[in-house]
């Protein structure tokens with residue numbers, strides 16, 4: 209079958225790979241109907257992780273069940289399902305407590321597994337024609353038959369729950385104000401979640417005009433372009449004293465507008481602590497910070513030696529002085545995906561505004577490059593094998 213295979217720095221190709229097979233009675237196989245490219249894939253694509261060539265990418269997967277292991281009780285051939293990007297067992301202590309992003313059974317020596325991702329276990333990605341889902345009763349969320357809401361449902365694998373998770377980590381309550389750094393797919397989903405939860409004021413910070421436009425139009429957010437002037441000052445000018453809550457939907461490859469380079473996405477423009485420090489300044493004393501944006505303990509392309517080991521110059525003194533709290537980590541997708549699915553089915557939520565492209569698998573190499581360039585108008589790319 210065809211699959212998107214990592215070749216090395218800024219290079220993916222569609223190649224022929226072995227089809228998955230049932231490896232354990234609890235597995236199912238699915239034919240992929242939609243699989244998405246994620247900002248998390250870009251960290252690997254740009255050579256900013258320990259990922260080796262040969263990985264089949266794709267952790268945001270949905271499709272139709274084609275084969276069912278003997279131990280699976282709740283799924284049948286023909287079922288339409290979406291899989292959380294986390295692979296989880298369902299019965300370890302972390303899974304039992306709802307922390308399925310930190311399952312201790314699926315990736316020996318590590319807490320947490322995922323499809324098609326460096327260090328997240330042996331699970332092949334779903335940017336391919338077929339996928340094996342382990343512990344399938346636990347990991348496959350069933351969807352209504354047919355092809356309705358295909359775009360929105362595909363976002364249940366990661367970014368809609370992850371954006372929601374950002375607001376949960378920040379403990380956002382109805383009527384509160386929030387600033388979301390990053391208006392990529394995850395940041396837009398965080399701002400949209402804040403709107404669904406009844407935030408009184410939402411700020412969306414980025415530099416890509418088309419992304420800020422989406423935040424304004426669909427999330428009722430106030431757009432803040434951080435290349436124009438200090439985003440913290442812009443927010444405080446509008447909302448003195450700072451906002452109640454903040455979300456980092458950018459991660460370690462954050463751009464520092466005070467640094468220059470020929471290419472906007474040159475690592476020379478990065479400052480991995482800038483968003484965290486901006487959040488500490490933006491959020492009021494005793495406020496809370498949700499950090500779904502990714503940080504890594506090893507960054508081969510880091511701008512300095514400390515950052516190469518994931519050590520960042522965070523203004524911890526100011527955080528302490530302001531009595532702020534923060535939450536981090538992979539999203540536990542299963543914590544939210546059922547309820548968010550039902551909001552989509554009942555017409556209470558429509559996250560599909562974030563989808564800019566739906567293309568065939570063969571266009572993946574071109575779309576990786578355009579998404580990586582944060583080209584105007586390229587927001588969320590869905591692949592249809």
Ligand SMILES: NC(=O)c1ccc[n+]([C@@H]2O[C@H](COP(=O)([O-])OP(=O)(O)OC[C@H]3O[C@@H](n4cnc5c(N)ncnc54)[C@H](O)[C@@H]3O)[C@@H](O)[C@H]2O)c1
Pocket residue numbers: 246247248249250251366367370389390391392393394395413414415416419434457458459460461462463464482483499500501502537538539582
């Ligand atoms: N915790 C999780 O479970 C989880 C899940 C999915 C994605 N992620 C992470 O979330 C982050 C965002 O993912 P995405 O798909 O939206 O990717 P993305 O790279 O498209 O979005 C990042 C956005 O941040 C903007 N940005 C860069 N520097 C900034 C700054 N200083 N201030 C404000 N905005 C800035 C960029 O212009 C871009 O639009 C990535 O780090 C990704 O790995 C985490």
Ligand SMILES: [Zn+2]
Pocket residue numbers: 245246247248249267268293366367
């Ligand atoms: Zn993702």
Ligand SMILES: [Zn+2]
Pocket residue numbers: 296297298299300301302303304310311312313314
């Ligand atoms: Zn587990």
